[in-house]
Amino acid sequence: MYKCRFSTSRQTLTWVPDSFFSSLLSGRISTLKDETGAIFIDRDPSLFAPILNFLRTKELHPRSIDVHLLMHEAEFYGITPLVRKLQLCDELDRSSCGNVLFNGYLPPPGTQQTLSTETKFSTILDRQHVSERLILCPISDPGMVRIICGHHNWIAVAYAQFVVCYRVKESTGWQQVFTSPRLDWVIDRVALNAKVMGGSLGDNDKMVAVASGTEIILWAICPDGNGNEIGVFSLHVPVEALFFVGNQLIATSHTGKVGVWNAVTKHWQNQDVVPINSYDTAGSFLILGCNNGSIYYIDVQKFPLRMKDNDLLVTELYRDPSEDAITALSVYLTPKTSDSGNWIEIAYGTSSGTVRVIVQHPETVGSGPQLFQTFSVHRSPVTKIMLSEKHLISVCADNNHVRTWTVTRFRGMISTQPGSTPLTSFKILSLDDIDGHGGCAAGTEIGPYGERDEQQVFIQRVVPDTDKLYVRLSSNGKRVCEVRSVDGTSITAFVVHECEGSSRIGSRPRRYLFSGHSNGSIQMWDLTTAMEIAGKVDIKALGGPTEEELLELLDQCDLALTRTPDMSPAASLTHSSRNSMCRYTHLQFYTLKLHAYTITHTVKILQ
Structure with missing residues (x-):
């Protein structure tokens, strides 16, 4: 602990009416004084200095200060003119019309x-x-x-x-x-x-x-x-x-x-059927990953043919060699390579953290899928998995720990030469509200989102009560952009969806991020433009929130009232409903170890 001493006059401190200092010096707020008679104020002296300078000169030099921190202190002291100036400085880069990525606003149903x-x-x-x-x-x-x-x-x-x-x-x-x-x-x-x-x-x-x-x-x-x-x-x-x-x-x-x-x-x-941990779809087939280590499929188009038996035709497709529960599942259908059908590729994760890829040749449909690759890189259950044209992505229950691999293909089909190679490892930290005030778990899934033949993205909402989302590439975790609510309301739900293009020649579908808010509004963001901009600039230094951004977000919530997603086996999130089978175990507490010190200052008032 160290102390800083400031000397000023009563007139300097009290020219702003109804402020902290006018209340302090009038006796409406109790004071603590040291042996010299200086008043002790338990606030950050580095932020008090520019506030005192403003009270002396009525001037502000925002380039040398952190506007957000100083505005917080100015609000505490009740220096209204300073607060207004800082708000204007803060609003220079913010607008109720959003930035170039903001695409639209749907007001709450009225x-x-x-x-x-x-x-x-x-x-x-x-x-x-x-x-x-x-x-x-x-x-x-x-x-x-x-x-x-x-x-x-x-x-x-x-x-x-x-x-x-x-x-x-x-x-x-x-x-x-x-x-x-x-x-x-x-x-x-x-x-x-x-x-x-x-x-x-x-x-x-x-x-x-x-x-x-x-x-x-x-x-x-x-x-x-x-x-x-x-x-x-x-x-x-x-x-x-x-x-x-x-x-x-x-x-x-x-x-x-x-x-x-x-x-x-x-x-x-x-x-x-057997207890279900995960699912995906492929054409008219519903693929189920089950607790007994088996993958089953149901052809829902043939469902009416079985009505006389009052039974769905549930068929076992594959059984995990270790018979671990199939906690995540992703099916990839390659372009047709023969008249007999597609080459089917399935990536799945298990309760032990294992990631496996199985494939089925069109010529060997009757023999069932064959084990292609196994990765044992997770030590927690796999909660999400995605097999796309160029990448294999898995997420485990350890604070959404992501592992990615590049996928080599020959004529559209997965190849062993040179095979899948590790790409990167990162986390998508996302805290959920215990009481549900921050939104519904089905509405705040991190992803990955996007078509399987394109670059996919994760959406990261760090804390429940926030107006900010981070969009990150699913292949390497790098930040594409961050979006912030144009009206300051908290984001309670989100989804990435691709809308069809117009009828004009050359028009292509565009990808949008839709965010739902605490006031019932919907805000839309153009991710197609964001991806194009990100592709033109160097984004290698940007990932998720920086340490400073993370601490600022964590300061906005009570960690005792939040939880980290633990076990949430889900679909591969290609379905438009993107509902998943979300389950949470008991609350786990995580301690953030921060190096901190106490700062105080005293003010000597000259009568």
Whole structure:
């Protein structure tokens, strides 16, 4: 501990009315004095010096100071003129219109009249029995955004008790087209199908589904924006993943339940399987990674053919040599190399931390996949995995520790010459709120996001109550950009989604980051432009948050009320719903060891 002494006059300290100093010297705040009569103030003297200089000269030299730190001190002392000047300095690089990456703002659903429903489920005798009362109710306060998912040129935004769908057109931009009835339970999962092909619903219809607990409700959205309830279904166990495979709605639970709704038969069916830890899709196939070390597949298009047996056709595809639980799964379909089908490649991670790649030749479909490579680099369970055209990416439960490899291909197929080589290792630190005030776990998945034939990205939200996100390349962890809420509100959900291009010749799809906020708004960021800019500059020195940025973010939250993601086996996140089977073990506490010292100062006031 060391002390600094400052000498000044009463007039200098008190010319700003209603400040800390006017209250201190008038006796409204108790004082502590040393043997010389100097008043002791327990604040940082390095920041007090420019504040005292401003009180003396009314001048400010922001280039020599940290504007954020000084503004915090000025607010503490109540020096209003200084606070205003510092706010203007801080706002030079910030705008409510955002920076060059900011692409749009959707305000919270407002005062329009919407249907509200009070729904009670009776699942003892008839799981689809619904009694409901519809009333008109304005959305006065939608609350925070819980989940965002996208499909083609649509997004679905889930709030606590209703879901809103938006559609984008080149001529009109984003427009709200559907608002669900208000439900009397909290939405945990959402799935969107904006391109229903064939079937009895018609090519122009869209579908959106939400789940809470064990129940699922499904709507069809007509071209005019009106929604018709298709049905309410029950999985009988908590729904932990909800997504579409073609026109089929799929719900899964780690307990070993799979529910399927078929658009042709309009039939809902539950199937018991082995406890599920992970999943992915490949065409019409649902691939399941299970607790017994096996990978199973279900052809959901053939589902109606098995209706007489009241059973889904569940087939074992592969069994892990060590029979470890399959905790993460990613399927990659290469371009067709023969008339007999695709070369199928599957990367998976296990509860022991092992990463394996298995492949199946088109000519040897009947013999099943063969083990191709094994990596034993993780010491914690693998929680996410992604096999793409150029990279293999795995994430484990140790604070989202990421390992990446380059993948060598020959004519589109994975090759052993020279084979997969290690690329990099990094972490995506992300703390979650214990009480859920920071958002829903299904709405804040780190990724990776993006098409498998392009560079993919992670999205890092370091602390629950923050207005900042870091976009990082999934292959090497380098920072592409950071985005900051244009209205200062906390970010409670996010997703990366690629929207289709216009009908103009040469137009290509563009990738966007959608962020949902505590006030119910949606903000959009152009990641295609961000990737192009990052490709033109040297980003090798930038990764995730720097130590200074990290400490600044951690100062914004109470670490005792946060947790680090531990075990969350999930899909490969290629599904538009991007819901995962998220589970957390007991709270783990991590101590940040910081070198610090105590600074105090005393002020000698000259009468």
